Amino acid sequence: MAHLQEIFRFLEIPSGPLADNVAASVAMYCRQFHPQGLQREDLVLLIARAFSAINDRHIAKRALTSMKPHSRHVERWLDILSxxxxxxxxLPYFSLGVIRPADWAGAQLDRMWTLDFSLLKLSDAEKHEMMLYKTIRAIVDHMYVFWDATSGEGVLGLKGLDSFNIEPDRKLKQTLTQRHDLLEYIADLFARQKTGRDWKAIPALLNLDL
Structure with a gap:
């Protein structure tokens, strides 16, 4: 709670019963889903979510604006905080901006999302093909549900695919650190979901770096 109170002061959220109730709800969420603890940016996003839930969009916007990955697309974030x-x-990927609502022209919030690998923080252990493979799958596996309501119709925009050229001098012709291999791998992950999730379509992949 002390850490939350410090963030509340930083965001200039007035003290009082409302702030206390929001802090208590965020703390309860953390205990239930993240007992191991959270980073500051995770807590700020949860605070924004909590104030948005009680229709205090002013404070929710203030919290989002304080976060670099979110400040450019505050209105879209407000629409998906729930x-x-x-x-x-x-949550960690939302708070880092790795996963965010689509922000290109004409994007529909209910079916279009962005996955920005350039913002993904990899540990030294993950900077190898096998671990990178597992990390990408762990993220994507949690995203399929985004398109269940639309029976698989939608788009996943991908940014920062070249961020995974972590072994640029490697002489192997095929490596997961190359852009086209990553696109094929992610496309295959989505294709495998169609039957099991009863999708009528498969989300299209859009390389936003081109």
Whole structure:
């Protein structure tokens, strides 16, 4: 709670019963879904979610604006903050901006999302093909549910695919660190979901770096 109170002061959230209730709800969420603890950016996003849930968009916007990955697309974030209730495993990726609502022209919030690998923080252990493979799958596996309501119709925009050229001098012709291999791998993960999830379509992949 002390850490939350410090963030409340930083965001200039007035003290009082409302702030106390919001802090208590965020703390309860953390104990239930993230007992191991959270980073500051995770808590700020949860605070934004909590104030948005009680229709205090002013403070929710203030919290989002304080976060670099979110400040450019505050309105779109406000529209999807409720999703955090359903996908606690994805909170770190939401708070880093790795997963975010689509922000290109004409994007529909209910079916279009962005996965930005350039913002993904990899540990040294993950900077190898096998671990990278597992990391990408762990993220994507939690995202399929985004398209269940539309029977698989939608788009996943991908950014920062070249961020995984972590072994640029490697002489192997095929490696997961190359852009086209990553696109094929992610496309295959989605294709495998069609039957099991009863999708009528498969989300299209859009390389936003081109």
């Amino acid at each position: 999703e955090l209730d359903h996908f606690p495993q994805l």
